[in-house]
Amino acid sequence: MCGIVGLHLREPTLHPRLGELLAAMLGQLAERGPDSAGVAVYGDPVLTPPGRSTVSLLHVSDTTPLSEHLPDVKTIPLGQTTLVHAPVTTDTLLTAVTATLPGATVIGSGTGVAVMKGTGHPADLTRSLGLAGMTGWQGVGHTRMATESAVTPEGAHPFSVGPDQCLVHNGSFANHATIRRELRADGVVFDSENDSEVGARFVTHQLARGADLEKALRLLCERFDGFYTLLVSTADSFAVVRDAIACKPALIAETPQWVAMASEYRALAVLPGVDAARIFEPEPEEVYVWTR
Amino acid sequence: MDPMTVDLAATPVRDLNQALHAPEPEQRWRVRNPRGAHAIACGLTRPLSVEIDGHVGYYCAGMNQHAAVTVNGNAGVGVAENMMSGTVRIRGNTSQSAGATAHGGLLVIEGDAAARCGISMKGVDIVVGGDVGHMSAFMGQAGRLVVCGDAGDALGDSLYEARLYVKGAVKSLGADCVEKPMRDEHLTELAGLLKAAEFDEDPAAFRRYGSARRLYHFKIDNAY
Amino acid sequence: MNEGLRESATFDRATIHAIQRAAATGVYDIRGWGAKRRLPHFDDLLFLGASMSRYPLEGYRERCDTDVVLGTRHARHPLHLDIPVTIAGMSFGALSANAKEALGRGATAAGTSTTTGDGGMTPEERGQSRHLVYQYLPSRYGMNPDDLRKADAIEIVLGQGAKPGGGGMLLGQKVTDRVAGMRTLPVGVDQRSACRHPDWTGPDDLTIKIVELREITDWEKPIYVKVGATRTYYDVKLAVHAGADVVVVDGMQGGTAATQEVFIEHVGIPTLAALPQAVQALQELGVHRKVQLIVSGGIRTGADVAKAIALGADAVAIGTAALIALGDNHPRYDAEYRALGSAAGFFDDFQDGRDPAGITTQDDELADRLDPEEGGRRLANYLRVLTMEAQTIARACGKAHLHHLEPEDLVALTIESAAMARVPLAGTDWIPGRTR
Incomplete structure (x- = not known):
């Protein structure tokens, strides 16, 4: 139960303003989810430098064991989240993190995305992260009012469980316990009891099996029962889908400069040129995808 | 006389509503910078005129009585919900549940209305210039819904006695909703509604839908 | 009967009859009342009266206050009630106008509130009710902003204990001219009610709905949120997040005028199991006694009232018990109940509208059997007895206010009730699932 925001910038001159706009959007939806919040920023050259892989972590205080294991590891502490990046593949970095930082929870990984989460009021999170100073070409955010699972940083959205992939959810799945069991039987490992994580794991599982994003979300609609508005992002795409x-x-606004999605209009109202945007509500069970 | 102007960038919605609820309020109001705020101009009881420049959030003009509220923009969820009387006009599109459970008055939506437009309507007249989404007029009890564009899935599902007029295509009819013949009295009624909404449409181009009244009593055949 | 005949515990006579009825009619059984199965209940708890370690209060002489204030969190005009026993929402339609008026009279005489139901507010009940709570339901039948402003509090209903997740029903026999007029329905139809609100779903959107209702009523009225007991711990937390002043939790013993039997008996959790979950949720949020908690579902005696309050409720609500006080299921109508295929003490066919006691009916002749003044007196008597009984227990535990009762004043008779109520099994310090 929550608020969702997402921004996919088509116009490069807006990239320096991504964090500022995302923070403003998120701030508008704080009442929908005062418990905790999270954001994912795609393409910030400081957080995710080109040519390197980045992993986003919770419950990490000291990354020295990782630095001793891999050369040229850089650490960026951001509130409850810690980012580490290194000039290796994402898999190599993830393996090294698992081996050297046993208490850490991975909340994001890839070559282009930084995922940051925390408990507390969304405004405090965006401030502590310095979100307004971040840049990039795409971002998603979420404010959470926890329904049935605990208020923890790992329970916050986005759920990023595949390379450069993120999912944020507003609603409540009705058969997630069964799908969780099925995915576990297929070897999928979960980090939380959150129903939305099941959605994210399902999408990642389908993408790993070769489905494209649209297909993966169609399969999700077939398999998941319950109420959902989902915003899903990948290394090059931005997608929205709702239940039947x-x-x-959910509102989508589109201009030649950007595509944005939010739970309520007031989050879109902060965007430049919104008065000229085409604004519409996504149709039930229709998958909307924008690719870079 | 110039209308009383309130800038919601500087004034909280609560102060605006308090002013509109005052015992002897100004007659004409102009509201600027709504920026998607909720519950703007709800609970009005007097024949005021309120014009809002921009997009509004949930429940704008909720439970309206006697007032004329115009939104020069889009409206969020449940615009004019449970309206009793008066007129609400949206120049743009509306989100879901526009005019939900409204008992009376006229709701005009110049653009499109999303899902559940006129859900459980109880006497209101709703005229939509564009399309309406799925499950519109669900459980509609009374009143008229006019759609100049197309209607989404399950129009008029579980309908009681609301009357529906659609000019464009109906994606599907809901349970117990059927097409009915357009007789002269319906053409006259529709012409009046289009005129009240200030839409230049030909009533003869519309089709009429209503309740088959087969759900009126519980039967085994009614079960899904 | 042959002494050697053995009745099946699985297929007992009522079960066999239910199968035969289903096979004959092809429709599910709809009835009134609440769950009839045996459930862990307040009966399984006992109070530890004072003796040597604690000091009792003198009955009749020493104070034991009973008042309660509801809606102190955000409302400008909270409700001040003399007793913590309120009347639950029951519709005009389900009940006769006389019955509604009698509930208002009885509640007013005893210094407490009564509640409207699905179908709007009648002038009779508003006129006779000093404190009237107006229900805001998914169907919004009869929902009117003028009545909203006449109310003393607003109760947003998400569900009720008899049928959490289900909408209401009112069969055609009871949809008379007046009922149909108030609900904008054709006369005589089997009315269906929605199970979800038409313009919001979920706690994030409820937050916005509550603000709208506050704006419309100028932030004067307490706003209650009522849920049927299921995932109570989460629901209570979400109601608080959404901005409720008062949370109402209705356990599965709570009554209904017409619902599928399968729903009444198989969906929801007992009041005893829900109450500690609700209190835990409020305590974790730091709002226990600040956001008030009303529980309902199977409250019958002053002992039930005292136990509910000891476990953390601020007030209780009664429905079925109030109807019994008015005269429902009275033996004087036994012959008539039998003519309907029932008997005094068993009658639950509220859906049919042929109630011999004139309470759950819209038949004018039957409804005239209930004199609202006399009914109101009986209800007021009953409410006073509930209060005096609760005070008797509270004084015996040394409490100068009912709200000073606490879980530590209770022990449980069964392992089930000890686990649900989270109090120790009598004579031990064992709370199953909590202590070893």
């Missing part, structure tokens, strides 16, 4: 009943709010 489509009770949970």
Whole structure:
């Protein structure tokens, strides 16, 4: 139960403003989810430098064991989140993190995305992260009112469980326990009891099996029962889908400069040129995908 | 006389509503910078005129009585919900549940209305210039819904006695909703509604839908 | 009967009858009342009266206050009630106008509130009710902003204990001219009610709905949120997050005028199991006694009232018990109940509208059997007895206010009730699932 925001910038001159705009959007939806919040920023050259892989972590205080294991590891502490990047493949970095930082929870990985989460009021999170100073070509964010799982940083969205992939959810799945069991039987490992994580793991599982993003979300619609508005992002795409009943709010605004999605209009109102945007509500069970 | 102007960038919605609820409020109001705020101009009881420049959030003009509220923009969820009387006009599009459970008055949506437009309507007249989304007029009890564009899935599902007029295509009819013949009285009624909404449309181009009244009593055949 | 005949515990006579009825009619059984199965309940708890380690209060002489204030969190005009026993929402439609008026009279005489139901507010009940709570339901039948402003509090109903997750029903026999007019329905139809609100779903959107209702009523009225007991711990937390002033939790013993039997008996959790979950949620949020908690579902005696309050409720609500006080299931109508295929003490066919006691009916002749003044007196008597009984227990535990009762004043008779109520099994310090 929550608020969702997402921004996919088509116009490069807006890239320096990504964090500022995302923070403003998120701030508008704090009342929808005062418990905790999270954001994912795609393409910030400081957080995710080109030619390197980045892993986003919770519950890490000291990354020295990792630095001793891999050359040229850089660490960026950001509130409850810690980012580490290194000039190796994502898999190599993840393996090294698992081996050297046993208490850490991985909340994001890839070559182009930084995922940051925390408990507390969304405004405090965006401030502590310095979100307004971040840059990039795409970002998603979420404010959370926890329904049935605990208020923890790992319970916050986005759920990023595949390379450069993120999922944020507003609503409540009705059969997630069964799908979790099925995915576990297929070898998928979970970090939280959150229903939304099941959605994210499902999408990543389908993408890993060769489905494209649209196909993966169609399969999700077939398999998942319940109420959902989902915003899913990947290394090059931005997608929105809602359940058949489509009770949970969603608005999409599109201009030649950007595509944005939010639970409520007030989050879109902060965007430059919104007055000229084409604004519409996504249709039930229709998958909308924008690719870079 | 110039209308009383309130800038919501500087004034909280609560102060605006308090002013609109005052015992002897100004007659004409102009509201600027709504920026998607919720519950703007809800609970009005007097024949005021309120014009809002921009997009509004949830429940704008909720439970309206006698007032004329115009939104020069889009409206969020449940615009004019449970309206009793008066007129609400949206120049743009509306989100889901526009005019939900409204008992009376006229709701005009110049653009499109999303899902559940007129859900459980109880006497209101709703005229939509564009399309309406799925499950519109669900459980509609009374009143008229006019759609100049197309209707989404399951139009008029579980309908009671609301009357529906659609000019464009209906994606599908809901349970117990059927097409009914357009008789003269319906053409006259529709012409009046289009005129009240200030839409230049030909009533003869519309089709009429209503309740088959087969759900009125529980039967085994009614079960899904 | 042959002494050697053995009745099946699995296929007992009622079960065999239910199968035969289903096979004959092809429709599910709809009835009134609440769950009839045996459930862990307040009966399984006992109070530890004072003796040597604690000091009791003198009955009749020493104070034991009973008042409660509801809606102190955000409302400008909270409700001040003399007793912590309120009347639950029951619709005009389900009940006759006389019955509604009698509930208002009885509640007012005893210094407490009564509640509307699905179908709007009647002038009779508003006129006779000093404190009237107006229900805001998914169907919004009869929902009117003028009545909203006349109310003393607003109760947003998500569900009720008899049918959490289900909408209401009112069969055609009871949809008379007046009922149909108030609900904008054709006369005589089997009314269906929605199970979800038409313009919001989930706690994030409820937050916005509550603000709208506060704006419309100028932030005067307490706003209650009522849920049927299921995932109570989460629901109570979410109601608080959404901005409720008061949370109402209705356990599965809570009554209904017409619901599928399978729903009544198989969905929801007992009041005893829900109450500690609700209190835990409020305590974790730091709002226990600040956001008030009303529990309902199977409250019958002053002992039930005292136990519910000891476990952390601020007040209780009664429905079925109030109808019994008015005269429902009275033996004087036994012959008539039998003519309907029931008997005094068993009658639950509220859906049919042929209630011999004139309470759950819209038949004018039957409804006239209930004199609202006399009914109101009986209800007021009953409410006073509930209060005096609760005070008797509270004084015996040394409490100068009912709200000073606490879980530590209770022990449980069964392992089930000890686990649900989270109090020790009598004579031990064992709380199953909590202590070893």
